[in-house]
């Protein structure tokens with residue numbers, strides 16, 4: 194057989210292989226968040242950035258003050274404070290990710306950083322912020338649930354692509370994925386309120402003060 198024929202057969206094999214490997218594009222119907230829902234969620238989640246940011250900044254400050262000035266070395270107490278800070282940092286990352294996935298821009302606004310003269314006062318303010326976070330995420334979850342719509346999208350390599358009336362394409366996320374993550378944050382925040390509340394009582398006990 195002439196060499197050219199062999200080459201032809203080989204290259205057609207490659208083409209077939211490439212076609213087989215190319216990802217399938219399918220039109221499917223999925224539940225996503227409506228346009229109005231996205232706008233409302235982006236605004237609320239940008240408020241959440243500010244709340245989480247305030248919490249993140251203050252937990253390490255409280256730890257430093259308690260260990261450095263008040264000589265509190267209760268490991269469980271300090272590790273609880275560290276975990277609160279870590280959770281807030283993780284939440285902030287998720288919130289930024291969700292805002293971007295909804296087509297929004299995260300707005301970084303720093304709240305007022307209180308001067309640290311009184312760890313208990315700052316702890317009480319953290320408790321108020323955690324309560325604020327619970328209310329905020331409750332609203333966020335409610336708004337997300339109320340704005341679920343069915344949309345036809347293209348599924349391509351595991352991505353969902355929506356085409357608008359002007360032919361512009363954007364990647365969308367399934368509503369359940371967004372709502373599951375937001376509910377997870379809400380559950381964490383409810384736990385945080387209880388943790389900070391209990392920690393204030395422990396602090397009073399350790400300091401031999403009010404209970």
Ligand SMILES: [Fe+2]
Nearest residue numbers: 323326382385
């Ligand atoms: Fe929190």
